Amino acid sequence: MHRARWRPIRAERPTLWACLLAANxxxxxxxxxxxxxxxxxxxxxxxxxxxxxxxxxxxxxxxxxxxxxxxxxxxxxxxxxxxxxxxxxxxxxxxxxxxxxxxxxxxxxxxxxxxxxxxxxxxxxxxxxxxxxxxxxxxxxxxxxxxAGTKLMVPKASGVTQVADLKGKTVVVTKGTTNEQAMHNVDAKQSLGLNIVTAGDHEQSYQMLADGKADAFATDDILLYGLIARHKSQDKFRVTGDYLSYDxxxxxxxxxxxxxxxxxxxxxxxxxxxxxxxxxxxxxxxxxxxxxxxxxxxxxxxxxxxxxxxxxxx
The missing domain is CATH 3.40.190.10 (Periplasmic binding protein-like II)
Known part of the structure; x- marks a missing residue:
């Protein structure tokens, strides 16, 4: 498979968005x-x-x-x-x-x-x-x-706005990610009694949420936005909550x-x-x-x- 070469494109400088900590x-x-x-x-x-x-x-x-x-x-x-x-x-x-x-x-x-x-x-x-x-x-x-940082993807009709709203509910994470550990940490810290389940990759995690097998999908916010855009599901899902990790x-x-x-x-x-x-x-x-x-x-x-x-x- 040949490597594709990229050429720089001109783009207007967009409005800056906040991250948790300084990159250094x-x-x-x-x-x-x-x-x-x-x-x-x-x-x-x-x-x-x-x-x-x-x-x-x-x-x-x-x-x-x-x-x-x-x-x-x-x-x-x-x-x-x-x-x-x-x-x-x-x-x-x-x-x-x-x-x-x-x-x-x-x-x-x-x-x-x-x-x-x-x-x-x-x-x-x-x-x-x-x-x-x-x-x-x-x-x-x-x-x-x-x-990036860990946030939650939830159904748009869901009342979830923060991780505490998921008490006793099921959250899917992708196996082997820092998000998995972040969710276990917040679960223990806030005594939420979460049912944290894993999927093999981000697409499978997304599908579990789409199929109603989980109440939220937790991973890095930029990946959640990317999956929503790729599936054209802006009318179905939203990203919410405070950052739960720094990545x-x-x-x-x-x-x-x-x-x-x-x-x-x-x-x-x-x-x-x-x-x-x-x-x-x-x-x-x-x-x-x-x-x-x-x-x-x-x-x-x-x-x-x-x-x-x-x-x-x-």
Whole structure:
């Protein structure tokens, strides 16, 4: 499958929307990795050496995490995260002196995405993954690419406006997500007696709500808006409640490879320096998606600041 190239588009700067915390908290929540200089003549790191030997980069994608990683009408993986990974692949090509690297797309789920990175089934995970300290013990993350938080999707006719209104009711979460833990935490803290059930991916979670098997679906707010737009169900469902978690997103790759870390961060800095990263954001969050939906989710001031910091560090 060939990689699609993106071209920056012009977009009016939309009204900024609020997030929970400043984006630079991402750096504080992950374990620090000491910088290791790449000495002249030193061999490539394991991931890069394998890529050079096989001429292939394996990208993990999600089937139903719009606009980050999802399938178009031809079942081709597309999305914001995949385009960021495309830029990293270009930078890997420079590092291993192979400008014609092939890309192999590998489907992953919220439950198996981290093992897929650790077990070397994929080289980059291009989805909607929260970077936190716990996961940082197992994998490495790119610079911040988005900030989200857990909210609730409920039927429009429902009287639910906050999590306390779900006392004793059924909430579906996608297995292996930070949202699952967030719901268990709030359930214990507020003694809500929730029946928390899991589904294999976001599409299945959405379907459980649509089929009346759950009273609410809890996941990151941007994913809920993306699913509502994709299903054209604005008249059926709404997103509600306070943020129940803080979720900074990053691209995952294998931990303990300083050379790979340098390549990933260099790709992000180039996007920021060339002023390509904000048009790329607008392409997937503000403009109409290739599949026809339009989220119209403006760039947050925190994420905009994070992109500026990347530029300043060039």
């Amino acid at each position: 908290l991402l750096a504080a929540c992950l374990p620090a990795m000491p910088a290791v200089a790449q000495t002249e003549g030193e061999g490539l790191s394991p991931t890069l050496a394998n890529i050079k030997a096989t001429h292939t980069v394996r990208l993990g994608y999600r089937e139903s995490s719009p606009p980050f990683s999802f399938l178009d009408h031809s079942n081709r993986p597309i999305g914001y995260s995949l385009e960021l990974c495309d830029a990293i692949v270009d930078e890997i090509g420079v590092e291993v002196d192979d400008p014609n690297l092939k890309v192999e797309y590998v489907k992953v789920t919220s439950d198996d995405r981290i093992p897929a990175v650790v077990d070397k089934k994929i080289d980059l995970e291009c989805g909607s993954t929260t970077a936190n300290a716990e996961r940082g013990k197992l994998v490495a993350f790119s610079p911040l690419m988005f900030v 900074p997103y990053g691209i995952m790759y294998r931990k303990g490879e300083p050379q790979m870390k340098d390549v990933v961060e260099r790709a992000f800095r180039k996007l920021a320096t060339n002023r390509d990263i904000i048009p790329l954001y607008n392409k997937w969050f503000v403009a109409r998606l290739p599949t026809g939906e339009k989220l119209n989710v403006a760039l947050s001031p925190q994420l905009e600041e994070a992109f500026k910091v990347l530029d300043e560090n060039q």
